[in-house]
Amino acid sequence: MHRGSCLCGAVRFTVEGGLPNPDACHCSKCRKYSGHYFVSADVPRSAVRIEGEDQVRWFQSSEKARRGFCSVCGSSLFWDPLQRDWIGIAMGAFDTPTHTRIAVHVYMADKGDYYDVADGVPRFDTIPPKPH
Known part of the structure; x- marks a missing residue:
């Protein structure tokens, strides 16, 4: 179980079971929402x-997603794609070790000009198709 x-x-939240390796989204909406790029695990x-x-x-x-935050302190917590059976949870909100690593960087064409990404993780200008 993971707590955050x-x-x-x-x-406060708990997630039963393991966490998948998270995605790092560099789109302008995620950067504005989180203050940097947004890293979340889809559970x-x-x-x-x-x-x-x-x-x-x-x-x-957007028409396809909503974002959840704490109304008291403003913490960015969730990315919720409507009409999907999963929700993205902000990795920075977990209180316990996650034992994960970023799996992919998406929307790199939209990333901020103030940082570099040099971690060797696959990068895409859009969202790549998920393997079956």
Whole structure:
């Protein structure tokens, strides 16, 4: 089980089971949402339990997704693709070790000019297809 929370602790969550290696998204929306690029693990909704869910506020950032943050401290916590059976959870919000590594960088064509990515992880200008 993996545990996490926002900065103030008003929102806490657990994820049952293992975590997949996360994606790092460099699109302008993720950079504005997180203050840098957004790294999240996509986990089945059924594996996630949220305490303090009444403190989570959702911002509809596109027709396809919304973003969840703590209404008390403003921590960026979730990326929620509508009509999918999974939710992205911000890696920085986990309180316990995740034993993961970034698997892929996406939207590199949109990344900020103030940093470099030189970790040897695959990079794409869009989202690559997921293997079957």
